[in-house]
Amino acid sequence: MKITRKKIIIVIAVLLVAGFAVSRFFGKKTPTLQTAEARRADLVSEVSATGKVEASENLNLAFEKSGKVALVSATVGKKVSVGAVLAFLDQKNELAALTSARGSLAAAQANFDKVLAGASSEEVAVAQSSLDAAKAALVAVQNQQAVLVLNALAAFNNSTPAAIPKTSNISSVTAEVSGTYTGSAQGIYKLTAYDTGLGPFVNVTGLESADFQVRSNAPTALGTHGLFVEFSSTAVQASDVWEIEIPNTKASNYVTNYNTYQAALQTQASAISSAQSAVDSAQASLNLKKAQARPADLAAAKAQLLSAQGGVQSAQAALEASLLRAPFAGTVTKVDIQRGQIISVNTAAISLISENKFEIKAFIPEADIARLKLGQEASVILDAYSSDVKFSAKVIKISPGETLIDGVSTYQTTFAFENPDERIRSGMTANLDILTDKREGIIIIPARAVFAKESAKFVKVMNPDQTVAEVEVKTGLRGSDGNIEITEGLSEGQKVLLSNSN
Structure with a gap:
């Protein structure tokens, strides 16, 4: 039988369908449920990031003032302690100003202490002695001036005393006054003649009182104040009257003696006033020495002291400005100055990084930044070491501003190592796993x-x-x-x- 090409194709197709059906039937498996x-x-919930290790403190140090560099003690690689002097400028002017300021402070302190403590016993004794001398001088002036005034008064009262007869006298008998008036009272002696049958007598009234027989051959005392009277004749008539005025205002020397007396009184007042002022001044000085410090004096002395202290602080600050000190313990990384160099203010001179204090700077994407908080712990692996070498760190700072990296918003986050470790170096790459929740x-x-x-x-x-x-x-x-x-x-x-x- 002849097999045509068409039949062959049909057979192949049938075989393929049959094979597919058998495959589907025998190859089907029971579903596996995981x-x-x-x-x-x-x-735990973590955020992973990568960052760089940096020194926590990294500064370029500069002088606060310009000047000539006197000494540089820092060398690259030298480890220094906080406060160590790394270099300093010429300090001659600053040291002189500080010495002067300290002298002013010492003087102000001494004055304050003196005002606060008051006068010493020696000063009080000197002030008391001055007061005693002033009082003694006052007494001497008072006595001296009293004598001078009394002398002037005596001269004034003795301005040529004269017995003036009344115009009504019957007789023409005159009376002559002699002696020196020693009394202090001023007024009139009135002499009135009268007859007792034993001869003429005179009755004295006024400044003094007396009765005596009229005599023409000898002076008769008017009383006890030094004046005498002698009549030109005993032929006086009863009721004749003579008056003696003390002082005699009609005397030719009356005005001169009056002026002299008034001048003596003025001199006395001035001299005593001056002496009294000296006593008052000495007394006030003694009182001041004995008294405690007045609040106003104490405040003034305190203000002077504070001003002097400020002067010392200013001088110390000027001296300190000539020093370049390490603000933290660390290692010198650069020295850009040398002795004798003239350097300008704020010109970088020496660079310093902190010793065994390092941080990690990492940029966290916006998708994770909301999960980070200050104080969160992080596990750190450094690329320089194997993954089984881990370090611990904590979040210490989260920048509020974003940084664009490849079009993505990130936020710089700083981590501090919890423990110093000599294996940590600046510039190392750090891989972090930040524990955000647990x-x-x-x-x-x-x-x-x-x-x-x-x-x-x-x-x-x-x-x-x-x-x-x-x-x-x-x-x-x-x-x-x-x-x-x-x-x-x-x-x-x-x-x-x-x-x-x-």
Whole structure:
């Protein structure tokens, strides 16, 4: 029988269909369902990042003033302690100004102490002696001036005394006055003649009182004040009267003696006033020496002291400005000055990095930055060492401003190593795992077992009878290991289907 080409094609097609059917029938396998058991465990959430190690303090130091460099003690690689002098400028003027300021302060302090303590016993004794001398001088002036005034008064009162007869006298008998008036009172002696039958007598009234027989051959005392009277004749008539005025205002020397007396009184007042002023001044000085410091004096002395202290502080600041000190303990990395060089203010002179204090600067993407907080711990692996060499660090600073890297917003975050380690070097690459959250003893399942439906989250639970049921759950923390926290909907030990199960 002749087999045509058409028949051959038909047979091949039938065989292919039959082979495919057999393959489908005998090759079909039972679906494999992948499950995971809800278990209780600890869960952590981490953010991974890469950064660079830098010295926590890295400064270019400069002088605060310009001047001539006097000494440079720093050398590259030298380790220095905080406050160490690395270099200083010529200080002749600053040292002189400081010495002068300290002298002013010492003087102000001494004055304040003196005002506060008051006068010494020696000063009080000197002031008392001055007062005693002033008082003695006052007494001497008073006595001296009293004598001078009395002498002037006596001369004034003795301005040529004269017995003036009354115009009504019957006789022409005159009376002559002699002697020196020693009394201090001023007034009139009135002499009145009268007859007793034994001869003429005179009755004295006024400044003094007396009675005596009229005599023409000898002076008769008018009383006890030194004046005498002698009549030109005894032929006086009863009722004749003579008056003696003390002082005699009609005497030719009356005005002169009056002026002399008034001058003596003025001199006395001036001299006594001057002496009294000296006493008052000495008394005030003594009182001041004995008295405690007045608040006003103490405040003034305190102000002077504060001003002097400010002067010393200013001079010290000027001296300190000529020094270049290490602001922290570290290592000198550069020295750009030399002795004798004239350097300008704020010109970089010496560079310094901190000793065993390093940080890591890393840029965290915006997708993760919200999970970072200050104080979070980080595990650090440095590329220079194997992965089993780990260091600990903490987040100490998160920059508020973004930095664009390849069009992605990142935020510079600074980590501080918790413990100093000599193996850490500036410039090393650091790989960080930052612990952002942690739960202990919670129920977890693989995150891929959870799916969303109608604004809720579900898992497929494998029941003991091998049936599958959808169960709504609530989730919590998503861990870095692919697991997720289940807060509601599952119990420990339940099995859930994974999303890639066939």
